[in-house]
Amino acid sequence: MVWLFSAILGMAMLVSCSGESPRIKTVEPRGAAQAGSATIEFAPPSLETIPGSQLGEQTRLGYQIVVNTQEYARPYVGNRLNCTNCHLDGGLNPNAASFVGLASVYPEYRTRNARVNTLADRVNECFERSLNGRALPPDSSKLRAIVAYITWLSEGVPQGATLPWRGFQRIDSRRPPDPANGKKVYASKCAFCHGSDGLGTMGAPPVWGPQSYNIAAGMARVSVAAAFIKSNMPRSWGWSLSDDHAYDVAAYMNSQPRPDFADKIRDWPKGGKPADSPY
Template identity: 55%
Template sequence: MRRFILLTLTSLTCAAAAAGEAAKRAPFDPPDAAAIPASALGDSIRLGQHVLTQTQVYAKAWVGNGLNCTSCHLNAGRTPNAAPWVGIYGVFPEYRSRSGSVNSLQDRVNDCFIRSMNGKPLPNNSPEMEGIVAYMAWLSKGVPTGVDVEGRGFRRIVSAHVPDEAHGKQVFADKCVACHGPDGQGLPAADGGYAFPALWGPKSFNIGAGMARLGNASAFVRWNMPLGQGGILSDEEALDVAAYFTRQPRPDFADKGKDWPKGDKPSDSRY
């Protein structure tokens, strides 16, 4: 009986702790796009939105591939479990193990530009960077400082499945080719950009990008792909297809030797 009581108390304690963690998260409730103010601040917010959604047009000088920021941050950063920007403004500065230091929001944005966009950093005082920060701050309106929102980042897959790249190639052929092409090089658009992004090759993200890691890629695919049909793939299919496309050739990252300086590199790093 004593053991049963202790186990019950332990279970209740764990449940209470989990509930407490959940209570610390703010609801996912981004403002309506029509609510951007008609003011100088609103102009900056709109510029930031354009930079993030049409990066090839509004920030071409800093981009080295064929992607837009919203190739991964879906629906202008307004989709939960797709690395949304809702609430992100108030959690920075934030310690990040990859750099081994405390990063500002501008640092985090530029991390994506040099990795996911395979480009170079924006000046912090540029209208483009100021607009990005203004847009993310506007999306985070009403979220308490230091509090995560529901759906931040990616909804991780918890599975003992060993990824099978050969099966992942078949999943890619069955579910992904229509948008990303048989060679994974994306679907070109009439304006010279891409209707759907390249998943590997010179126009895709480099090996230092977060999406080059199996955990991130499989979680993104599991809940967001095929586009508009997120959730139809199983955990195993998402892991397999992510293992397949993340291991395809892609640009190198020159500063990869500086990552995880404190020795806590994750097992799914590409280097």
């Protein structure tokens, strides 16, 4: 258990270090909002306070799966990504589709499949699309563990609350994205870590190619990728690209080859497809 504890401590330090970077300043206004009469703060509990109970064990396992999906959920993963590569810092980063509070907003209706989705359904969508893998069975202990972790991160957030930090802070570009300029931005700001071929390096995951997210993933939409990149990339230098450059590089990245998703024909059965869906 010592290794587990030090991994958690390491993560806690990582999270507190990120508090010094400028992106947190920009996000502060998102950190507090009204839901009914209560103010909701982005105040996730510290990982060391996960209780020693059986539920606590499940919660810790959920955290491990999120940060090391490759090892802990191998049979369900079809590429080289871990959840934490996008849901940064184990889902504790308010700029990167944080998991904090999510148990209080699900179940939720989504137009992509035109039905009410549980939190477990939504987790499985990322397994199938972002990880280009397959859904965990509904009774899977691993699926329950991820849900337990997110539920623990949602304690104290009232059901149905509006989370100001939810998803990514969306940005606008003043002109249509220019993938040719994006290629230049990629070469100067991204290739060092993600590789000039986009296939990833020892230090960073792939951003296209067979080991990347598939075309039906949220990240495959240019507006979503641009928002993620703006506030988080280059890693540790969030908010350093202009909005236009974030869009350009997102358009370039998403114009590169990546796995298909056969079930995409079932998406948005009742309409509502976003304008930048790649299919």
